[in-house]
Amino acid sequence: MTDFQGLLDGFATALSVENFGLLLLGVAIGTLVGALPGLGPTASIALLLPFAMTLSPVSALILLGAVYYGSQYGGTLTAVLVNVPGEVSSVVTAIEGHQMAKQGRAGLALYTAAIASFIAGTIGVVLLMVLGVTLGAFALFFGPPEYFAVYVLALSLVVTLVGKSPSKGLIAAAAGIGIGLIGTDPLTSAPRLQFGIDGLFDGVGIIAAAIGLFGIGEVLDNLYTGRLSGRPAITGLRLREMIPTRGDLRQVAGPIGRGSIIGYVVGLLPGAGVSIASFLAYGIERRRGKSRVPFGKGSIEGLAAPEAANNSAAAGAMTTMMSLGVPGSPTTALLLFALVTFGVQVGPGVFDTHPHIVWPFIASMYLGNVLLVLLNTLAVPLWVSLVRVGTPYLNAIIIALCLIGVYGSTLRMFDVWVALVFGILGFAMRRLDYPVAPMVLGLVLASGAERALRQSLIMSGGDFAIFATRPVSIVVATLTVAMIVAPFAIRAFRRRRAAAPLGKGAGS
Amino acid sequence: MSELHPTPPDNDVSPSRRAQTSAEVIVASAFAAFGGYMIVEALTRLKLWSASGPGSGFLPLVAGVLLVAAGLFVVATRLRRRSPLADESEQEPSQKHGGRLVLVTMVAIAGAIALVPVIGLVGAIFLAQVVILRFGDRHRWLVALLFPIATCALVFVVFELVFLISLPGGLIY
Numbered sequence: 001m002t003d004f005q006g007l008l009d010g011f012a013t014a015l016s017v018e019n020f021g022l023l024l025l026g027v028a029i030g031t032l033v034g035a036l037p038g039l040g041p042t043a044s045i046a047l048l049l050p051f052a053m054t055l056s057p058v059s060a061l062i063l064l065g066a067v068y069y070g071s072q073y074g075g076t077l078t079a080v081l082v083n084v085p086g087e088v089s090s091v092v093t094a095i096e097g098h099q100m101a102k103q104g105r106a107g108l109a110l111y112t113a114a115i116a117s118f119i120a121g122t123i124g125v126v127l128l129m130v131l132g133v134t135l136g137a138f139a140l141f142f143g144p145p146e147y148f149a150v151y152v153l154a155l156s157l158v159v160t161l162v163g164k165s166p167s168k169g170l171i172a173a174a175a176g177i178g179i180g181l182i183g184t185d186p187l188t189s190a191p192r193l194q195f196g197i198d199g200l201f202d203g204v205g206i207i208a209a210a211i212g213l214f215g216i217g218e219v220l221d222n223l224y225t226g227r228l229s230g231r232p233a234i235t236g237l238r239l240r241e242m243i244p245t246r247g248d249l250r251q252v253a254g255p256i257g258r259g260s261i262i263g264y265v266v267g268l269l270p271g272a273g274v275s276i277a278s279f280l281a282y283g284i285e286r287r288r289g290k291s292r293v294p295f296g297k298g299s300i301e302g303l304a305a306p307e308a309a310n311n312s313a314a315a316g317a318m319t320t321m322m323s324l325g326v327p328g329s330p331t332t333a334l335l336l337f338a339l340v341t342f343g344v345q346v347g348p349g350v351f352d353t354h355p356h357i358v359w360p361f362i363a364s365m366y367l368g369n370v371l372l373v374l375l376n377t378l379a380v381p382l383w384v385s386l387v388r389v390g391t392p393y394l395n396a397i398i399i400a401l402c403l404i405g406v407y408g409s410t411l412r413m414f415d416v417w418v419a420l421v422f423g424i425l426g427f428a429m430r431r432l433d434y435p436v437a438p439m440v441l442g443l444v445l446a447s448g449a450e451r452a453l454r455q456s457l458i459m460s461g462g463d464f465a466i467f468a469t470r471p472v473s474i475v476v477a478t479l480t481v482a483m484i485v486a487p488f489a490i491r492a493f494r495r496r497r498a499a500a501p502l503g504k505g506a507g508s
Numbered sequence: 509m510s511e512l513h514p515t516p517p518d519n520d521v522s523p524s525r526r527a528q529t530s531a532e533v534i535v536a537s538a539f540a541a542f543g544g545y546m547i548v549e550a551l552t553r554l555k556l557w558s559a560s561g562p563g564s565g566f567l568p569l570v571a572g573v574l575l576v577a578a579g580l581f582v583v584a585t586r587l588r589r590r591s592p593l594a595d596e597s598e599q600e601p602s603q604k605h606g607g608r609l610v611l612v613t614m615v616a617i618a619g620a621i622a623l624v625p626v627i628g629l630v631g632a633i634f635l636a637q638v639v640i641l642r643f644g645d646r647h648r649w650l651v652a653l654l655f656p657i658a659t660c661a662l663v664f665v666v667f668e669l670v671f672l673i674s675l676p677g678g679l680i681y
Contacts, residue, residue, distance in 0.1 A: 165582075167578045167581050167582055167585075168578075168582060170574060171539050171575060171582065174571045174572075174574040174578065175539055175542060175543075175571075175575060177567070177571045178542060178543070178546050178568065178571045178572065178575060181567060181568050181571070185563075185564035187564070188555075188563075190554065190555070190564045192549060192553070192554050192564050192565070192568065193545070193568060216617070219613070219640070220610045220613060220614065223606060223609045223610055223613055223640070223644045224606035224607065224609065224610050225606060226606060392645060392647070393641070393645075393655060395640050395641075395645060396637040396640045396641050396645070396655060396656065396659070399617070399633075399636050399637060399640055400636075400659050403629065403632065403636065404629070404633065404663055404667070404675075407629055407675065407676075408667070408673060411673075413621070413624055416621050416624075417621060420614075420617055420618060420621060423617075424614060427610065428531070428535050429535075432532055432535055446567075450567045453562065453566075453567065454561055454562050457561035458560050458561045461561075462557070462560075462561050462562075
């Protein structure tokens with residue numbers, strides 16, 4: 001199924017001096033932003049977008065992709081050594097990893113996490129390759145109605161899966177779509193939703209909005225919570241203890257395998273994301289209960305499974321983004337935005353239409369995983385020093401990067417104001433439990449979804465039945481309804497089950 | 509049970525909870541207002557439907573209706589809820605301080621951006637960094653001044669001299 005010549009050509013491109021240098025830069029930035037609390041991969045990719053836009057499409061994708069999956073490795077460092085997860089997906093790593101560090105097993109925890117990440121990342125890339133090529137066979141079945149159905153599915157999943165309140169998720173998604181529609185109608189060029197502001201004629205810049213929501217919003221949130229005040233206290237690390245014994249390896253083999261598969265499958269679902277993958281993998285290991293050390297007290301199985309899951313989930317999310325053109329998270333939404341800006345039409349068939357971009361990117365993921373396992377085992381003291389020195393100045397660094405990044409992307413001061421407005425909005429949303437992910441997805445998908453909807457209805461002469469008569473769109477629409485109804489049905493079922501014993505008790 | 513744990517009367521509600529409720533209502537109302545604007549634009553200025561299918565106002569109308577409905581639902585739910593959420597009732601004093609800090613930072617960044625025509629973008633970055641380092645992260649004045657100077661020098665060298673990207677210089681250069 002796999003085009004090995006394409007893969008070999010991809011390795012040749014990825015190993016060019018420029019691309020390999022960008023790959024190295026990307027994995028290093030990814031590790032650092034993953035390790036630093038208060039700066040996530042989404043903010044980093046948003047900040048790097050203006051620079052990436054000056055590169056060739058393949059170089060930009062190699063750089064931005066490396067930041068994304070690199071951050072999944074880096075999150076472990078602070079989770080284990082400082083007990084502060086750099087990313088939400090590292091929360092469970094902190095539970096077991098920091099306990100191991102306190103027992104003098106920090107080196108073993110970091111090494112195990114790096115190996116688990118490497119194995120899972122590689123499994124994820126293999127699956128991305130196989131599934132991406134397989135989905136290419138369905139390219140002929142994908143027209144505007146199918147794309148519209150998939151966009152609706154993605155948004156519905158994000159609304160229902162992300163955040164605590166579906167109504168707030170819906171608000172974020174609808175507002176994101178509304179903001180994405182500001183500017184001019186893509187088919188008729190009629191101005192719309194501009195609030196009488198000239199600067200909005202070309203719409204809201206996605207880079208400005210993303211930098212505002214994730215960069216400035218993050219700084220305001222850091223200041224509000226005082227999260228980054230002071231130098232982090234770092235648990236001692238003895239590198240000599242990093243090498244695991246054969247017994248350790250035997251213990252983690254199963255959790256790594258299970259975590260890799262669970263993570264990849266969860267990562268495929270738009271909205272589920274790496275955090276849910278890591279929590280699910282941890283929960284399953286805990287339920288199995290086959291650990292010598294109790295969970296919560298430094299279980300190596302409880303560390304390996306979620307670490308594997310969050311890395312393969314990143315590859316799963318890339319699969320959905322590349323082969324269906326549907327981003328499942330803000331980070332993949334920004335990657336998609338970058339590709340669309342370069343004129344790359346992702347979706348089924350992308351392996352045939354853009355092999356010169358897809359194969360080098362996949363090859364770079366193999367190489368990136370090797371680089372990351374080296375960086376996260378041999379260079380641990382370097383990252384620890386950078387985290388120790390950089391954390392107290394992080395807010396100031398982020399704000400400088402935000403201002404310069406937004407201005408550099410369009411050379412318009414208007415966009416700097418837009419970023420500030422979105423920063424304030426992002427802060428308010430975080431504080432009031434509005435999920436930011438649906439807003440970014442709505443913003444990125446709005447124009448594509450509108451185009452697909454209108455093209456579909458032009459094809460059918462305005463008849464909405466077109467979405468219910470084509471096989472792929474029927475399947476996707478059914479999935480959408482199931483995904484929307486399922487959480488409510490499960491909640492109602494649980495409520496009824498919880499109420500049942502009370503009812504019996506009252507009766508007796 | 510309700511006699512043992514009576515619902516507190518409205519005048520016993522803590523200021524932090526009142527602030528949280530107000531913030532919830534304001535933000536949800538703002539989203540609903542944006543939805544209302546989309547509906548009005550779609551119905552009055554944009555074409556909803558044409559001979560070839562939906563017009564430029566169709567999707568704004570759908571998004572606007574969803575936004576208004578969900579926004580009003582959140583407002584109504586929030587106003588109806590009487591007992592504080594667990595995480596709201598445990599608001600720490602440091603977070604009250606954090607609120608003031610965020611306000612100061614927002615004003616400082618906005619002021620810095622507004623002053624770009626005078627102090628340039630590099631000057632704006634300097635100003636924003638000083639406020640964040642000194643008042644946000646509570647560094648000593650020396651650090652709060654030296655770090656932004658170093659950052660601004662780096663930004664100037666990288667953008668103006670290496671990449672030859674002209675940044676707004678204001679009245680300074």
